[in-house]
Amino acid sequence: MLQRLRRQIPGTVVIMWCIGIAILGIVFWGTVATLRSGKYASAQWVDLFVYGIAQGGIYALIALGYTMVYGVLRMINFAHSEVFMSGPYIGYYVALALDQAGLLNRYPVLGLGIVILVAMTVSTTIAVLLERIAYRPLRRAPRLVPLITAIGASYFLSYAFLGLFGSDLKGYPEIQALKGTWNILGVEVLRPQIVVIVAALVMLAGLYLFVRHTKTGKAMQAVAEDKDCAALMGINVDRIIVITFAIGGALAGAAGVFYALLFKQVKFNMGFFPGIKAFTSAVLGGIGNVTGAMVGGMFLGIAESLFPNLVLDGLGIPAPYQLKDALAFTLLVLVLIFRPTGILGERLAAKKA
Amino acid sequence: MALLELNNVHTYYGAIHALKGITIHVEEGEIVTLIGANGAGKSTTLNTICGILHPREGTIYLDGEPIHGLPPHEIVGRGVAQAPEGRRVFGRLNVVENLEMGAFARKDKDGIRRDMERVFALFPRLKERAKQLAGTLSGGEQQMLAIGRSLMANPRLLLLDEPSMGLAPILVEAIFETIRQINAQGTTILLVEQNALMALSVAHRGYVLETGTVVLHDTAAALRENELVRKAYLGIE
Numbered sequence: 108m109l110q111r112l113r114r115q116i117p118g119t120v121v122i123m124w125c126i127g128i129a130i131l132g133i134v135f136w137g138t139v140a141t142l143r144s145g146k147y148a149s150a151q152w153v154d155l156f157v158y159g160i161a162q163g164g165i166y167a168l169i170a171l172g173y174t175m176v177y178g179v180l181r182m183i184n185f186a187h188s189e190v191f192m193s194g195p196y197i198g199y200y201v202a203l204a205l206d207q208a209g210l211l212n213r214y215p216v217l218g219l220g221i222v223i224l225v226a227m228t229v230s231t232t233i234a235v236l237l238e239r240i241a242y243r244p245l246r247r248a249p250r251l252v253p254l255i256t257a258i259g260a261s262y263f264l265s266y267a268f269l270g271l272f273g274s275d276l277k278g279y280p281e282i283q284a285l286k287g288t289w290n291i292l293g294v295e296v297l298r299p300q301i302v303v304i305v306a307a308l309v310m311l312a313g314l315y316l317f318v319r320h321t322k323t324g325k326a327m328q329a330v331a332e333d334k335d336c337a338a339l340m341g342i343n344v345d346r347i348i349v350i351t352f353a354i355g356g357a358l359a360g361a362a363g364v365f366y367a368l369l370f371k372q373v374k375f376n377m378g379f380f381p382g383i384k385a386f387t388s389a390v391l392g393g394i395g396n397v398t399g400a401m402v403g404g405m406f407l408g409i410a411e412s413l414f415p416n417l418v419l420d421g422l423g424i425p426a427p428y429q430l431k432d433a434l435a436f437t438l439l440v441l442v443l444i445f446r447p448t449g450i451l452g453e454r455l456a457a458k459k460a
Numbered sequence: 461m462a463l464l465e466l467n468n469v470h471t472y473y474g475a476i477h478a479l480k481g482i483t484i485h486v487e488e489g490e491i492v493t494l495i496g497a498n499g500a501g502k503s504t505t506l507n508t509i510c511g512i513l514h515p516r517e518g519t520i521y522l523d524g525e526p527i528h529g530l531p532p533h534e535i536v537g538r539g540v541a542q543a544p545e546g547r548r549v550f551g552r553l554n555v556v557e558n559l560e561m562g563a564f565a566r567k568d569k570d571g572i573r574r575d576m577e578r579v580f581a582l583f584p585r586l587k588e589r590a591k592q593l594a595g596t597l598s599g600g601e602q603q604m605l606a607i608g609r610s611l612m613a614n615p616r617l618l619l620l621d622e623p624s625m626g627l628a629p630i631l632v633e634a635i636f637e638t639i640r641q642i643n644a645q646g647t648t649i650l651l652v653e654q655n656a657l658m659a660l661s662v663a664h665r666g667y668v669l670e671t672g673t674v675v676l677h678d679t680a681a682a683l684r685e686n687e688l689v690r691k692a693y694l695g696i697e
Contacts, residue, residue: 325553326561328550329561333550335512336548337561338533339510339536339610341533341536341564341566341613
């Protein structure tokens with residue numbers, strides 16, 4: 108009996124599960140220890156949670172660009188982090204001009220709207236040009252070729268911005284109306300966070316409806332599943348691919364401005380960390396899956412914000428918040444070990460390969 | 461003038477010379493079948509007509525106009541639709557959405573609704589499964605959906621690639637009966653089949669392909685009696 112069981116369950120699986128249980132144990136222990144110490148008040152937890160949602164919304168918006176492009180082309184667009192950077196970077200100069208004209212503070216909604224629109228336009232343009240110049244000629248090349256090209260394009264863009272605009276941090280102009288807090292259901296929340304959360308949620312919902320319910324959105328799903336067959340339906344595959352890049356770029360551009368609202372600055376290499384975190388989110392949620400990217404982004408944002416204090420603090424680690432990046436990637440590795448297709452990933456891997 | 465004319469078409473898969481000078485024609489209202497062994501170039505011929513592959517040499521005319529340089533979506537717009545080999549329905553879209561994709565190039569909402577009704581009349585089973593994801597349908601239902609989806613383009617010329625593949629004999633009968641019905645409703649059909657017996661029983665004419673060339677061309681009735689066809693493709697000594 109025991110022997111048959113041993114034959115059915117390989118040793119590595121047993122070891123993996125032991126590690127999994129050990130990690131859950133540590134997480135549980137750390138959490139209980141932190142909560143029992145009473146070091147943080149409940150208001151602080153709420154703050155961290157709200158910040159996590161704002162950060163998660165940004166990750167989710169960027170992650171959609173990675174996941175949708177992967178869906179239609181089966182490639183990781185590593186230059187997406189620079190698409191994300193370029194929008195708010197150019198947006199910064201517009202914001203500066205608007206600020207000097209006094210418009211940004213007199214009509215904050217209009218002013219911020221203009222900055223977001225400019226950022227979305229710039230990012231969209233760069234994403235579409237990338238597709239046209241760097242990726243389309245390589246459509247039939249081996250998969251490693253566009254991957255290297257994407258990394259090259261990423262550095263090209265990043266250093267083009269460095270050369271053109273300098274290496275200094277550029278502080279985004281402050282909007283008076285976004286200083287301080289608003290009271291939401293009895294909780295004081297920083298105003299930029301509320302703006303970011305609301306705007307991100309609206310965009311995520313809009314994208315979901317677009318993909319699920321419009322003809323173009325369904326055509327995107329069809330192209331993602333089977334390009335040649337989609338072409339046989341009369342779908343212009345190249346056009347759908349351009350639309351995919353454009354939408355990914357627009358969302359990344361908006362996310363860039365939201366990022367600049369939270370952190371109040373832009374820099375030529377500001378895309379690197381959010382980009383790689385968003386990529387992680389897309390993989391966490393199940394790459395190629397639109398809902399997965401949203402769930403993965405939110406999950407990572409909230410986990411990153413809550414877990415260091417919640418789990419690591421109780422374990423007696425002196426500077427838990429410095430470990431948030433390490434934690435994010437630990438999460439990625441764990442999810443990939445225990446659920447290789449991601450949280451919402453489909454078990455179609457064999458079919459796609 | 462023939463509805464479809466291929467003249468001396470040569471197609472390559474990379475370095476492989478897959479079609480070596482195919483010349484065939486399909487008249488309006490006909491069912492024409494291409495039969496032949498695996499690798500004879502039957503599917504390659506259909507994919508070349510559709511624009512998925514492009515001929516390196518030779519011409520393809522639809523209704524007297526050249527289509528051999530056009531991308532697939534424009535060829536669909538001119539009235540050529542294909543139900544590809546292996547069905548290839550969009551598994552993550554439901555039945556109705558798959559049918560909508562078939563009508564992607566069309567703008568006439570009334571016509572699309574009429575054709576959806578027509579497909580549901582041909583395949584009542586699809587209407588029962590309207591909201592079901594295509595990936596969860598049975599093989600026979602997926603084949604019905606693949607054929608129905610290609611009809612949604614309201615094609616003048618319908619290309620069917622191995623519609624009987626992997627289906628139970630009783631379903632094969634039903635599918636071929638439907639093919640006859642679709643033709644009777646006025647759609648010209650070019651049919652690729654491994655099941656030569658069934659294909660020759662519904663077709664008006666047939667071409668026999670061997671390693672990228674046409675080796676025989678005759679009426680379906682004559683091909684059924686042909687010595688070579690009986691031996692090689694019908695399995696009758």
